[in-house]
Amino acid sequence: MTLAKIVYASMTGNTEEIADIVAEELENLGIDVEKEECTQVDAEDFNDADICIVATYTYGDGELPDEIVDFYEELQDTTLNGKVFGVVGSGDTFYEFFCQSVNDFEQAFLKTGATKGAESVKVDLAAEEEDIEKLEAFAKKVVETVQA
Numbered sequence: 001m002t003l004a005k006i007v008y009a010s011m012t013g014n015t016e017e018i019a020d021i022v023a024e025e026l027e028n029l030g031i032d033v034e035k036e037e038c039t040q041v042d043a044e045d046f047n048d049a050d051i052c053i054v055a056t057y058t059y060g061d062g063e064l065p066d067e068i069v070d071f072y073e074e075l076q077d078t079t080l081n082g083k084v085f086g087v088v089g090s091g092d093t094f095y096e097f098f099c100q101s102v103n104d105f106e107q108a109f110l111k112t113g114a115t116k117g118a119e120s121v122k123v124d125l126a127a128e129e130e131d132i133e134k135l136e137a138f139a140k141k142v143v144e145t146v147q148a
């Protein structure tokens with residue numbers, strides 16, 4: 001069975017909801033899903049999974065949320081050859097660096113040797129219908145990549 005691990009950071013719930021949308025679609029596609037809050041896991045835990053997903057919001061002035069910084073730093077030193085990764089997140093287009101943390105995680109994953117499964121999805125605040133469609137397409141693409 002293919003396992004996807006989704007690690008998320010969410011302060012007001014938008015990103016957790018995004019993680020749930022991706023999780024539900026992955027499950028619809030027959031994938032086992034473990035969703036974990038970022039302070040409860042180590043980046044090494046991605047070694048147990050076939051699909052590694054991070055869902056994060058952006059804080060400060062284009063900064064990572066404080067609670068995901070340790071995970072982010074560990075991730076860069078983790079080898080994930082043969083795994084497929086994806087990044088999704090929520091931000092606010094009001095800010096100059098919209099969803100910067102999504103970009104930062106994409107770069108961190110590229111250092112691990114994992115393969116990018118789908119284009120990252122950036123959501124303005126809470127996911128609306130159009131975002132839900134993008135998130136479902138993201139999940140489908142990631143699964144196609146892992147099964148290729």
Ligand SMILES: Cc1cc2nc3c(=O)[nH]c(=O)nc-3n(C[C@H](O)[C@H](O)[C@H](O)COP(=O)(O)O)c2cc1C
Pocket residue numbers: 009010011012013014015016057058059060061062063090091092093095096097098099100124125126
């Ligand atoms: C103090 C503060 C700083 C923020 N800075 C950014 C930012 O630089 N870029 C961005 O895209 N969003 C920024 N945001 C918006 C949040 O990322 C956005 O509200 C997001 O939906 C929060 O996700 P959550 O509901 O999962 O906590 C900021 C929000 C706050 C409160």
